[in-house]
Amino acid sequence: MRLVTWNINSLRLRAGLLPRLMADLAPDVICLQETKVPDELFPSDLPEALGLPYVAYRGMKSYNGVAILSRRPLRVLEATPDWCGKNDRRHVAVAIDAAGGPVEVHNFYVPAGGDVPDPDTNPKFAHKLKFIAEARDYFRMRSQFARLVLAGDLNIAPLENDVWSHRQLLDVVSHTPPETTALTAWLDTGFIDAVRRFVPADQKHFTWWSYRNRDWRASDRGRRLDHVWVSQDLTPALQRQVTLKQARDWPQTSDHVPVCVEFAL
Protein backbone atom coordinates (compact mmCIF):
# COMPACT_ATOMS: atom_id res chain seq x y z
CA MET A 1 0.00 0.00 0.00
CA ARG A 2 1.34 3.37 -1.01
CA LEU A 3 0.08 6.45 0.81
CA VAL A 4 0.70 10.01 -0.34
CA THR A 5 0.20 13.25 1.54
CA TRP A 6 0.08 16.52 -0.39
CA ASN A 7 -0.93 20.04 0.47
CA ILE A 8 -2.45 20.78 -2.92
CA ASN A 9 -3.29 24.44 -2.17
CA SER A 10 -6.67 24.48 -3.97
CA LEU A 11 -8.02 21.18 -5.28
CA ARG A 12 -10.08 22.74 -8.06
CA LEU A 13 -7.13 24.73 -9.39
CA ARG A 14 -4.73 21.77 -9.37
CA ALA A 15 -6.93 18.72 -9.94
CA GLY A 16 -5.23 18.44 -13.34
CA LEU A 17 -1.93 17.61 -11.62
CA LEU A 18 -3.31 14.54 -9.86
CA PRO A 19 -3.05 12.22 -12.91
CA ARG A 20 0.61 13.15 -12.95
CA LEU A 21 0.89 12.23 -9.30
CA MET A 22 -0.78 8.89 -10.08
CA ALA A 23 1.64 8.26 -12.96
CA ASP A 24 4.72 9.03 -10.85
CA LEU A 25 3.81 7.32 -7.57
CA ALA A 26 0.81 5.03 -8.23
CA PRO A 27 -0.56 5.60 -4.72
CA ASP A 28 -3.41 3.62 -3.20
CA VAL A 29 -4.30 6.45 -0.83
CA ILE A 30 -3.97 10.22 -1.23
CA CYS A 31 -4.37 12.61 1.69
CA LEU A 32 -4.91 16.17 0.49
CA GLN A 33 -4.82 19.41 2.48
CA GLU A 34 -5.91 22.95 1.70
CA THR A 35 -8.51 21.73 -0.78
CA LYS A 36 -10.32 25.07 -0.32
CA VAL A 37 -13.56 23.63 -1.65
CA PRO A 38 -16.93 23.31 0.13
CA ASP A 39 -18.25 19.73 0.18
CA GLU A 40 -21.13 20.55 -2.19
CA LEU A 41 -18.60 21.72 -4.80
CA PHE A 42 -16.15 18.82 -4.42
CA PRO A 43 -15.23 17.56 -7.93
CA SER A 44 -17.27 14.37 -7.74
CA ASP A 45 -15.98 12.70 -10.93
CA LEU A 46 -12.33 13.10 -10.00
CA PRO A 47 -11.80 10.19 -7.57
CA GLU A 48 -13.11 7.55 -9.95
CA ALA A 49 -11.18 9.01 -12.86
CA LEU A 50 -7.99 8.62 -10.83
CA GLY A 51 -8.83 5.04 -9.86
CA LEU A 52 -9.33 6.06 -6.21
CA PRO A 53 -13.11 5.89 -5.99
CA TYR A 54 -13.51 5.71 -2.20
CA VAL A 55 -13.44 9.16 -0.65
CA ALA A 56 -13.88 11.16 2.52
CA TYR A 57 -13.73 14.92 2.48
CA ARG A 58 -14.34 17.82 4.78
CA GLY A 59 -14.10 21.17 3.09
CA MET A 60 -15.11 24.78 3.41
CA LYS A 61 -15.02 27.90 1.28
CA SER A 62 -11.65 29.57 0.66
CA TYR A 63 -9.70 28.06 3.55
CA ASN A 64 -8.44 24.73 4.86
CA GLY A 65 -10.21 21.56 3.76
CA VAL A 66 -8.96 17.96 3.74
CA ALA A 67 -9.73 14.90 1.63
CA ILE A 68 -8.77 11.23 1.48
CA LEU A 69 -9.00 9.30 -1.80
CA SER A 70 -8.55 5.53 -1.73
CA ARG A 71 -8.33 2.61 -4.15
CA ARG A 72 -9.67 0.31 -1.44
CA PRO A 73 -12.98 0.63 0.38
CA LEU A 74 -13.00 2.80 3.46
CA ARG A 75 -15.22 3.73 6.34
CA VAL A 76 -15.33 7.33 7.54
CA LEU A 77 -14.65 7.78 11.26
CA GLU A 78 -17.25 10.35 12.16
CA ALA A 79 -16.62 10.65 15.88
CA THR A 80 -13.52 12.87 15.71
CA PRO A 81 -13.00 15.97 17.86
CA ASP A 82 -13.92 19.47 16.79
CA TRP A 83 -10.41 20.86 17.27
CA CYS A 84 -10.37 24.12 19.25
CA GLY A 85 -14.15 24.28 18.75
CA LYS A 86 -13.69 25.94 15.37
CA ASN A 87 -15.22 23.38 12.99
CA ASP A 88 -12.65 24.53 10.43
CA ARG A 89 -12.11 21.36 8.40
CA ARG A 90 -8.54 20.46 9.33
CA HIS A 91 -8.94 16.73 9.99
CA VAL A 92 -10.61 13.72 8.45
CA ALA A 93 -10.11 10.10 9.49
CA VAL A 94 -11.01 6.80 7.85
CA ALA A 95 -10.49 3.07 8.24
CA ILE A 96 -9.16 1.48 5.04
CA ASP A 97 -9.26 -2.21 4.15
CA ALA A 98 -5.80 -3.77 4.18
CA ALA A 99 -4.09 -7.14 4.51
CA GLY A 100 -4.35 -8.16 8.15
CA GLY A 101 -7.26 -5.86 8.93
CA PRO A 102 -8.27 -2.24 8.49
CA VAL A 103 -5.75 0.60 8.84
CA GLU A 104 -6.86 3.85 10.42
CA VAL A 105 -5.70 6.88 8.42
CA HIS A 106 -5.80 10.39 9.89
CA ASN A 107 -5.29 13.36 7.59
CA PHE A 108 -4.37 16.65 9.33
CA TYR A 109 -3.91 20.24 8.26
CA VAL A 110 -2.40 21.98 11.30
CA PRO A 111 -2.86 25.78 11.54
CA ALA A 112 0.08 27.67 10.04
CA GLY A 113 0.24 30.06 12.98
CA GLY A 114 0.73 33.48 11.42
CA ASP A 115 3.97 35.44 11.46
CA VAL A 116 4.72 36.30 15.10
CA PRO A 117 5.69 33.36 17.34
CA ASP A 118 4.02 34.75 20.45
CA PRO A 119 0.72 33.27 21.67
CA ASP A 120 -0.03 36.37 23.77
CA THR A 121 -0.03 38.81 20.86
CA ASN A 122 -0.80 36.50 17.92
CA PRO A 123 -4.07 34.54 18.18
CA LYS A 124 -3.09 32.38 15.19
CA PHE A 125 0.01 31.17 16.97
CA ALA A 126 -2.03 30.51 20.12
CA HIS A 127 -4.48 28.51 17.98
CA LYS A 128 -1.64 26.46 16.52
CA LEU A 129 -0.25 25.55 19.93
CA LYS A 130 -3.71 24.74 21.29
CA PHE A 131 -4.52 22.57 18.28
CA ILE A 132 -1.34 20.54 18.74
CA ALA A 133 -1.91 20.17 22.49
CA GLU A 134 -5.45 18.91 21.86
CA ALA A 135 -4.25 16.46 19.21
CA ARG A 136 -1.51 15.22 21.54
CA ASP A 137 -4.04 14.64 24.33
CA TYR A 138 -6.44 12.89 21.96
CA PHE A 139 -3.86 10.32 20.89
CA ARG A 140 -2.40 10.06 24.38
CA MET A 141 -5.86 9.09 25.67
CA ARG A 142 -6.07 6.38 23.04
CA SER A 143 -3.22 4.47 24.63
CA GLN A 144 -1.63 1.66 22.62
CA PHE A 145 -3.33 2.55 19.35
CA ALA A 146 -2.32 0.28 16.50
CA ARG A 147 -2.51 -0.02 12.70
CA LEU A 148 -2.73 3.75 12.49
CA VAL A 149 -1.21 6.21 10.01
CA LEU A 150 -1.18 9.96 10.58
CA ALA A 151 -0.35 12.11 7.57
CA GLY A 152 -0.60 15.72 6.62
CA ASP A 153 0.70 19.24 6.56
CA LEU A 154 1.67 19.66 10.20
CA ASN A 155 3.21 23.07 9.47
CA ILE A 156 6.19 22.36 11.73
CA ALA A 157 9.73 21.30 10.83
CA PRO A 158 10.82 19.55 14.02
CA LEU A 159 14.47 18.59 13.38
CA GLU A 160 17.52 20.76 12.72
CA ASN A 161 17.86 19.33 9.24
CA ASP A 162 14.17 19.80 8.49
CA VAL A 163 15.02 23.44 7.68
CA TRP A 164 17.64 25.06 5.49
CA SER A 165 19.16 26.91 8.45
CA HIS A 166 18.37 25.83 11.99
CA ARG A 167 20.00 28.92 13.51
CA GLN A 168 18.23 31.39 11.23
CA LEU A 169 14.82 29.81 11.66
CA LEU A 170 14.71 29.42 15.44
CA ASP A 171 12.51 32.54 15.62
CA VAL A 172 10.51 31.76 12.50
CA VAL A 173 7.07 30.22 12.90
CA SER A 174 7.30 26.50 11.92
CA HIS A 175 10.65 25.91 13.65
CA THR A 176 10.45 27.69 17.04
CA PRO A 177 11.19 25.64 20.18
CA PRO A 178 7.58 25.80 21.50
CA GLU A 179 6.37 24.31 18.20
CA THR A 180 9.03 21.66 17.75
CA THR A 181 8.67 20.62 21.41
CA ALA A 182 4.89 20.39 21.07
CA LEU A 183 5.08 18.39 17.84
CA THR A 184 7.56 15.97 19.38
CA ALA A 185 5.24 15.47 22.36
CA TRP A 186 2.44 14.61 19.91
CA LEU A 187 4.72 12.21 18.01
CA ASP A 188 5.76 10.57 21.27
CA THR A 189 2.19 9.54 22.11
CA GLY A 190 2.99 6.40 20.12
CA PHE A 191 4.14 7.29 16.61
CA ILE A 192 7.22 6.76 14.48
CA ASP A 193 8.30 9.42 11.96
CA ALA A 194 8.15 7.19 8.87
CA VAL A 195 10.12 9.40 6.50
CA ARG A 196 13.01 9.83 8.93
CA ARG A 197 13.26 6.04 9.16
CA PHE A 198 14.64 6.26 5.63
CA VAL A 199 16.35 9.66 5.62
CA PRO A 200 19.09 10.02 8.27
CA ALA A 201 18.66 12.89 10.74
CA ASP A 202 21.94 14.50 9.64
CA GLN A 203 20.65 14.86 6.09
CA LYS A 204 18.62 17.90 5.00
CA HIS A 205 15.15 16.94 3.82
CA PHE A 206 12.39 19.35 2.77
CA THR A 207 8.81 19.13 1.48
CA TRP A 208 8.03 22.83 1.03
CA TRP A 209 9.71 25.72 -0.74
CA SER A 210 8.22 29.21 -0.64
CA TYR A 211 6.71 30.73 -3.75
CA ARG A 212 8.72 33.85 -2.86
CA ASN A 213 12.00 32.60 -4.20
CA ARG A 214 13.03 33.35 -7.73
CA ASP A 215 14.77 30.00 -8.06
CA TRP A 216 13.52 27.62 -5.36
CA ARG A 217 15.98 24.87 -6.32
CA ALA A 218 19.04 27.12 -6.40
CA SER A 219 18.32 28.90 -3.11
CA ASP A 220 16.95 25.66 -1.59
CA ARG A 221 15.49 27.45 1.42
CA GLY A 222 13.09 24.63 2.16
CA ARG A 223 11.40 23.17 5.21
CA ARG A 224 9.94 19.73 6.03
CA LEU A 225 6.37 20.61 6.98
CA ASP A 226 4.60 17.51 5.63
CA HIS A 227 4.78 14.29 7.58
CA VAL A 228 3.76 10.66 7.68
CA TRP A 229 3.70 9.03 11.09
CA VAL A 230 2.82 5.42 11.85
CA SER A 231 1.94 3.55 15.01
CA GLN A 232 4.87 1.52 16.35
CA ASP A 233 3.37 -1.80 15.28
CA LEU A 234 3.47 -0.73 11.62
CA THR A 235 7.23 -0.06 11.54
CA PRO A 236 8.03 -3.59 10.27
CA ALA A 237 5.70 -2.91 7.33
CA LEU A 238 7.56 0.25 6.21
CA GLN A 239 9.16 -0.28 2.81
CA ARG A 240 10.38 3.09 1.54
CA GLN A 241 9.61 6.76 1.19
CA VAL A 242 9.58 9.00 -1.88
CA THR A 243 9.45 12.78 -1.55
CA LEU A 244 8.47 13.93 -5.04
CA LYS A 245 10.72 16.98 -5.28
CA GLN A 246 10.23 17.19 -9.04
CA ALA A 247 6.59 18.14 -8.42
CA ARG A 248 7.77 21.56 -7.28
CA ASP A 249 8.55 22.22 -10.97
CA TRP A 250 5.17 21.13 -12.32
CA PRO A 251 3.26 23.93 -14.06
CA GLN A 252 1.21 26.04 -11.63
CA THR A 253 2.06 23.70 -8.78
CA SER A 254 1.66 23.87 -5.02
CA ASP A 255 4.43 25.19 -2.79
CA HIS A 256 4.37 21.76 -1.08
CA VAL A 257 5.45 18.52 -2.77
CA PRO A 258 3.86 15.08 -2.36
CA VAL A 259 5.36 12.71 0.20
CA CYS A 260 4.82 8.99 -0.35
CA VAL A 261 5.31 6.12 2.08
CA GLU A 262 5.04 2.51 0.98
CA PHE A 263 3.83 -0.26 3.30
CA ALA A 264 3.84 -4.04 3.01
CA LEU A 265 0.12 -4.13 3.70
Place this chain on the structure above:
DNA sequence: ATGGTTGAGCGTCAA
Protein backbone atom coordinates in the same frame (compact mmCIF):
# COMPACT_ATOMS: atom_id res chain seq x y z
C1' DA B 1 14.06 45.85 8.24
C1' DT B 2 11.83 44.56 4.22
C1' DG B 3 10.28 42.14 0.39
C1' DG B 4 9.47 38.46 -2.19
C1' DT B 5 4.59 35.04 -4.54
C1' DT B 6 0.24 32.70 -4.69
C1' DG B 7 -4.97 31.62 -3.92
C1' DA B 8 -9.72 32.98 -3.18
C1' DG B 9 -12.50 36.20 -4.84
C1' DC B 10 -13.25 41.11 -5.20
C1' DG B 11 -11.29 43.96 -0.43
C1' DT B 12 -8.00 42.11 1.63
C1' DC B 13 -6.56 38.11 4.29
C1' DA B 14 -3.98 33.83 4.77
C1' DA B 15 -0.09 31.32 3.78
